[in-house]
Amino acid sequence: MGFLDIKQATKSYGAVKVLHETDISVEEGEFLVLVGPSGCGKSTLLNMIAGLEDVTSGDIAIKGRSMLGVKPADRNIAMVFQSYALYPNMTVRGNISFGMEMHGLAKPEREKKIEAVAELLQITQLLDRKPGQLSGGQRQRVAMGRALTRDPDVFLFDEPLSNLDAKLRVDMRTEIKKLHHKLGTTIVYVTHDQIEALTLSTRIAVMYGGHVQQLGTPKEVYDNPANMFVAGFMGSPSMNLFPAKVAQANGAPAAEVTLRNGETALLPFAGGSMAGHDGRDIILGIRPEAITDRDGADRNSNAVHMIEATVELTEPAGSDTFVVTHMGGRDITGRFRADVQVEAGDRFPFAINMEKAVVFDPETEARVA
C-alpha cells in the first residue's frame, strides 16, 4: 500500500466514461506526472484526488484513509491551478493567508508562515500587491506559496506552467523540481507537455482515452514504450514509427525496410529478437537519436547498421541537425551532430542503432519486442 492509492477508480458523466478503471500507487515523496493529450482524463483524475469531482466507482486513499465523501478542505491537499486562481480582491498576503484563516490558524502564526513562504519563493516584496499587478511568473509563485503554507500530504498541480511563456516555463520547471527536492512532499502533476513530464517526474503515467497507457519511470517510458501511443507521444522530435517486415539476414532475424527508390534494406534485430516471426508485418520504432551519422553513432553498441539513403531535408537546430529521409513510406528523422556536412539531395550513410529499436504490432499497436 502506498502513500496515495488510486484503486480501480473510474469517472463517468452519464453514459460517458471519461476515466476507465485506474490503479496507481504513489509512494511518499514521489513526483508523479500524469501526461497525455487534451481529453485523456488526466485533469479529471487530479480533480478526483482533490475531491472536486466525485469518484464514480473505486476508491482513492491518502495515507491509507479512504477519501470517498471527504471534503477537499479535509483531505490535507493543496492545489495549484492552471489559471493560478488567485483571489482578485485580496492582496498577495491575503491570498496566501486565506486557507490558513479558514483552517483557524491564529494571526501571528499565519504571519510567520507567510513570511517563511514568501522568503522561500522570493515574493516578500510583492506581499501587499493585488494579483492584477503581478506578472505571470509572479502569480505562479504566489499560487505555489498559497499551496505551500498548508504543509499538505499531497501537492496537486494542474498544468501550472502552460500559461507562461517558453523561457519562464523552463525556469519555473527547474524551480518546481528544486522545491520538490527541498521539501520532499508527494506531488501529483498534470501536464500535456511530455518534456515537463520527463524532466520533473520520478514516475510518469501516460494517459490516453481515459486509460493509463503506461506507468513507469521517465527512462522506462522513454526507452521501453508499452505501445505506439506512448512511443509517439513521449520524446521530441517523436519516435520514428514506420512499417517493416521480418526477414532473414545471414540466418538472423532482421527488419526489411523499403526506401524511397523501391530498394529494400535489412536491419538485423539486436540480440536475435523476433526469431520465428518470419514474414510478419511490423511497425518499427526508432528514436531520432538512434539514427545518426557514422561518427555520431553509439560506440558501445554492437548493433549499429549502416543504410545508404537520400537526404530529403535538413533542419539545423543549433546543437543538433535533424536530417529527414524516407523509409517504409514515412518521413524518418535522424539526429546528427551539428557539424556534419549534409545537404538535401545527398546520398548519405545513416547509422541505425538497432539496440534502441522497438517493435509494435500494426493491428493492436501493442509492443512486440
Place this chain on the structure above:
Amino acid sequence: MATAPTSRFITAGTGDPTQPRAKGPRLSAHLPRVILYALLTLFCIYYLLPLYVMVANSLKPLSEITAGGMMALPDAWTLAPWQSAWSTAQIGVEATGLRPYFINSLVMVIPAVAISTILGALNGYVLTKWHFRGATLIFGLLLFGCFIPFQMVLIPMARMLGLMGLSGTVPGLIFVHLVYGIGFSTLYFRNYYAAFPTELVRAAQIDGAGFFRIFWRILLPSSGPIAVVCIIWQFTNIWNDFLFGASFADFDSQPMTVALNNLVNSSTGVKEYNVHFAGALMAAAPTLLVYIVAGRFFVRGLMAGSVKG
C-alpha cells in the same frame, strides 16, 4: 543585429500625397461636425425643456402660471409651492403633503432593493457554481417570471397578501416587489457569475471555505459593477411603480407615486400647478439621485456583464 523597420515603411501607402488639397480645408472638413453638434444641441434642448418647465414653474406663484407665462422664468421667486407639496397639500382626503408617502416609499424601496439584490446574487452564485439537477429549469422559470405582465398577477397576489395578513401594508408591498425583483436580479447575477472563473471557487473550496464564505469573501467583493446595475434597476422600478402601490396599499401605506396622483387629482377649487410640479420633482428626485451617483458604474457594469457573459 536586426534592423527595426522605420516609420517611413510602415506609413507608406496610407494617403495619397499627390492629391492636391482642397482650397478651404478647414470649413469643409469641419462642416459635418458643426451640423452634428447643432443637431445634438437642438435635441438636448428639446429633451430638457420639460424639466425646465417643471423647475421654473415650481418656483413661481400660481398667478404667474395662470397668467400664461409658462415658459418664462419666475418674476417673483418662491419656495412656497415646495413647502406646500411637502407638508400641507391636500392628498386625497387629508392635508398632509407628500412627506408621509415619501417616507412610505423609502421604507418600501430600501428593503425591497436590498433583499432582492442579495437573493439575486445568491441565486446567481448557486446557479453558476453549484450545479444541481434542474438548475436550468429553475433559471428558466425565474426568467419567465420577469416577463409576466403586472396586471396578470393582481388578483392572485391580492388573495395571497390577504392570506398572509399583509394586505394594505408596506411589508406587503415589499413582498410583492421582492417577488418580481428576484427574477431580474437573478438574471443579472447569473450572467455575471457565469464569467467568473470557477477555478477560484475550487481554490477556495480546497482552502477550506464553505458555501457562504466563498460567497461573501470571494464572489461578492468582485460583484461591484453588477450590484450597481441591479440596484439602479430595482430602485427605479420599485420607486416608480404605480400599479402595485395603487392596488395593494391603504391610505396610510401608499407610496409616493400614488400620493402624487392623489395630489394632482384632489380638486379643491383651483389646480395648483406650481405645487403639482414641485411634487412631481420630489417624486423623481431619488431615482435621479441614484442615477447621478451610480450612473457611471451603471454603464461600466452593463458592459462588463455583456462582454464577459
